Amino acid sequence: MTQNGLTGGRFLLVTVLNVVITVFELIGGLFSGSLSLLSDAFHNLGDALSVVLSYVAHRIGGRQQSRTNTFGYRRAEILAALLNSGILIIVSLVLAIEAVRRLLHPEPVKGDIMLLVAVISFAANLLSTLLLNKGAKHNLNIRATYLHLLSDALASVGVIVGAILITIWQISWVDPVITIIVAGYITCESWPIIKQTFKILMEAAPDLDxxxxxxxxxxxxxxxxxxxxxxxxxxxxxxxxxxxxxxxxxxxxxxxxxxxxxxxxxxxxxxxxxxxxxxxxxxxxxxxxxxxxxxxxxx
The missing domain is CATH 3.30.70.1350 (Cation efflux protein, cytoplasmic domain)
Known part of the structure; x- marks a missing residue:
């Protein structure tokens, strides 16, 4: 059993779920022509790597103090949180740029395939967030990983809405718009974590009177x-x-x-x-x- 009641089995299950979702969405995105599905697939791939990094840092952070690390190894989790959040912002920026290109040069999207893939992805992402929910309350590293998964679940909701609109009214520009909205949300949620990790790594003073x-x-x-x-x-x-x-x-x-x-x-x-x-x-x-x-x- 790891800290905060999180087991290695949970991390492994979340990792496997994200790898499966990634492959599923890549195939679905290519067949449907949906940018939001492809972006969500790459996002999920990042999540799988994030979960692995988070788990490794979590195990390192749980080590006892030693002669070489008299304050322990908890900073490993802070570094992992910084890296995870930084990757999220970079991925979001790349996706937003591609979405703008799609708005200027629209491409056809198959809404029915997009909808099916998005619904299944949402269910898997929701399960992943529930598995890490407990540890996210008191641990910055787990919180950063949890945010990865939560943002994917929200992105899937956006893709579902977009797929419905595309299927019914053939509004293909909805796909890149949803991508931009989700990218903006992820960036806004990730930035406070980056600020907090920088504050800790720079040994800034805590908020005390x-x-x-x-x-x-x-x-x-x-x-x-x-x-x-x-x-x-x-x-x-x-x-x-x-x-x-x-x-x-x-x-x-x-x-x-x-x-x-x-x-x-x-x-x-x-x-x-x-x-x-x-x-x-x-x-x-x-x-x-x-x-x-x-x-x-x-x-």
């Missing part, structure tokens, strides 16, 4: 000053935090209870799960809350 944190720490009786705060994300769920606090010249045995109070405060009130506290007497007293030097040797 640092003034409030300093104020709360200062309420502890032994603490006289707070400065030199660092905070960053290992992944979307794990915040690392370090802080310097000014205290009287006390024995270590009397300082440790204050350390535990700070850790408990930051964990329960701010969701920080890895805390490092450095106690000092007068060093840094009254300096900036956020340290502003690029020379780490002077910290």
């Amino acid at each position: 640092y003034e409030a944190i300093a104020h709360d720490i200062l309420q502890l009786p032994e603490v006289e000053g707070v400065h030199h705060i660092h905070a960053w994300l290992i992944d979307e769920n794990n915040i690392v935090f370090s802080v310097h606090v000014n205290m009287d010249n006390l024995p270590l045995a009397k300082i440790e209870p204050t350390y535990r109070q700070i850790e408990k405060l930051l964990c329960h009130r701010y969701g920080i799960n890895h805390v490092t506290v450095q106690a000092e007497c007068r060093r840094g007293m009254g300096t900036d809350l956020i340290h502003k030097t690029n020379d780490w040797r002077h910290e």
Whole structure:
């Protein structure tokens, strides 16, 4: 059993489903002349690769910390999420360009074949999204893969609608229009994931109220000053935090209870799960809350 209750069997089933859908839609797209079916086929092929990449990253991310990776391997899933979302946007851009070309130079589409293939593809895509739904709630990597599959299910709905219109009224321009709409939707949904993964990889600070944190720490009786705060994300769920606090010249045995109070405060009130506290007497007293030097040797 993997994290978040996702098993290797589920990933394997989703992968097989996407490979089957890809072959089915490629054949259907070629016979019907539908761009939206062909685009969905390539999208599904990307999904199959995405699921494999996601599963591998998920397994790597579950490894324990080691001497070479003291924070663990969770960033593997962040890299996979970035790659998956980036591929989605690139594929969407290519499909949108081809759709514009089809609008300028319309080509005949067989709506009946398109409809049959789209209905079967939608059912398979819907099953894939249900299989990964649980893990997508708390994992950025699984969420990116889930988005791949959900976008395919929505694309299939669009293809179904287009196929009905083409079959009844012979409106062939509906096919590229649907492709453009789906490509736009996928891009809008993928971009926030890319922004979040970049934020994590650049070790940007999580959205915390640092003034409030300093104020709360200062309420502890032994603490006289707070400065030199660092905070960053290992992944979307794990915040690392370090802080310097000014205290009287006390024995270590009397300082440790204050350390535990700070850790408990930051964990329960701010969701920080890895805390490092450095106690000092007068060093840094009254300096900036956020340290502003690029020379780490002077910290």
